[in-house]
Amino acid sequence: MEYIKREKACEILESGLTELIEEIELGFKQLAEGKAVSPPFINFSTPGLAGLRGHVHFKAGYVEGDEYFVFKYSAGFWGNKKAKINEPTNTDFFIIFNALTGKPEAFIEGGDFTLTDYRTAAAGAVSARWLSNENSSVIGVVGNGVQARLQVIALQEVRPIKTVKIWGRNPEHVKEYIKWMEKRLPNITFQSCKTIKEAVEKVDILITATPSSQALVFPEWVNKGTHITAVGACGPTMQELDATVFGKANKIYADSIDACVVNGDIHHAIEEKTITRKRITGELGQVIAGMVKGRENKDEITIIDLVGLGVQDAKVGNWFYKKYLKAK
């Protein structure tokens, strides 16, 4: 079995992002067409350290016709930080299996800027390609972590981005974000915002990518024509968009409706009765497959809630390992 180090994974992902966006788009379409195996996860908790229980998730996926199927372990052990031991709070790795023989072929180290981060960013770009105005050039970003970076990097592959307005809770982190991003995308102007309102107003696309557990974005700030990609909230207690933002949206999409009604932002909007499940226009894959309409005019406000699906893991793993073998 190949053991692929994090550094190697980062390198392949960074240089292959354009291709990966196409792969992830294809995966969502295949899911809508019933070709993807995206079985329920195995989840449980263990004692963890310092009184903070560890949460573990085992996921697996396969798309009929692909060379490889994929297993992914991901876990949150916040006690590692509290107990000050030298282990990451978030651990993850992939295992790649041969779909013809069942053989485990590769173990891929996880961590920041590896497969999960990139497949999540690619889903944001695919969403924008299908739901935002084509000439979108001004972007608002709420958050300044890894995902807030990769979302913009992926987005500028599909839209002519000129300006990014960024808000983060800690001004020092925002400064560091802008420095890092300017080096990576020198043709884009990055502006620090003093308030969330500032980052949300007058943008073509808004990305929310924080681990917030309370609403940050309110409807009065959202302009006509804005497309919102809400990618931060992926569990039932997490939230970035106030429920009333959904009331203002012309169209609401999800990566998976079943997953979003129990997790993330749509979940809260339904709980607070701002919307019902029926108000959800459809899934991203259905839009790509032509089964559901996307944006119909430049003034619509669209929202997509992305919680992350097994089919994305299946596609990124399959694509990544083929790419790795070719480069060897």
Place this chain on the structure above:
Amino acid sequence: MEYIKREKACEILESGLTELIEEIELGFKQLAEGKAVSPPFINFSTPGLAGLRGHVHFKAGYVEGDEYFVFKYSAGFWGNKKAKINEPTNTDFFIIFNALTGKPEAFIEGGDFTLTDYRTAAAGAVSARWLSNENSSVIGVVGNGVQARLQVIALQEVRPIKTVKIWGRNPEHVKEYIKWMEKRLPNITFQSCKTIKEAVEKVDILITATPSSQALVFPEWVNKGTHITAVGACGPTMQELDATVFGKANKIYADSIDACVVNGDIHHAIEEKTITRKRITGELGQVIAGMVKGRENKDEITIIDLVGLGVQDAKVGNWFYKKYLKAK
């Protein structure tokens, strides 16, 4: 991450069987007491080779209080044999994770005579300890594969075995079985049986350990006082005991009632309406925990259907890795 080779795994398991039986017994008890996490499996199929689809299973488990939690991959790719490629038809491996930090600590190679085979054999011994007559000395074995070997090796740890009567479809394989077993257990007499009837009649304990998909054992051959451990049939299409054998039994047990009513021999007896779910006396763990009665007199016929549970994987993985670290 430690990489533990099959040879090393076999060595530790062989020398530690006495201990492992206690661990597995504890696991069943903990399951009955609600301390074990034994979540549903992830199962799907992939193309495989030579027109035979591959079947993959991802399992995970944890027992509260244990140092490690466990992930297990197991797969059947029969196309590998048909296509004559040099890959096993059955693949499996374990990954051991630290329950305090979430860190993956070890990868353990699978194959014959590794963790799955031993934890299955240990469950047979635990069943016999709680359900068979204490002075059981004559054993019938239907089957001659790895499990038909390990079941006897585990059983003689808990019962004073003198004679083993063995039947297998292929006389050459039976000969080889006896040769192998006599070397391993020189104080036990092994007798080759010409018919299944011969192996079933006049025994204290009967073990069925074949991959059969049709009934092999019929009630008219089963003596008073016999305990039957049915371990071969672990899927819905597999069967070893004719449904009418359950009609003759005084008490019927399962490792998991929920699992056995959709898999294995109990499943067929229910489908054929020989018994109803209510006729099942209880689960092995409930007997160990004192929640359900075991054998009450020497004449009762008892049957236990074992399909294999996540808690066994959790216990064998946790125990094995601690043993491995100690021996290092």
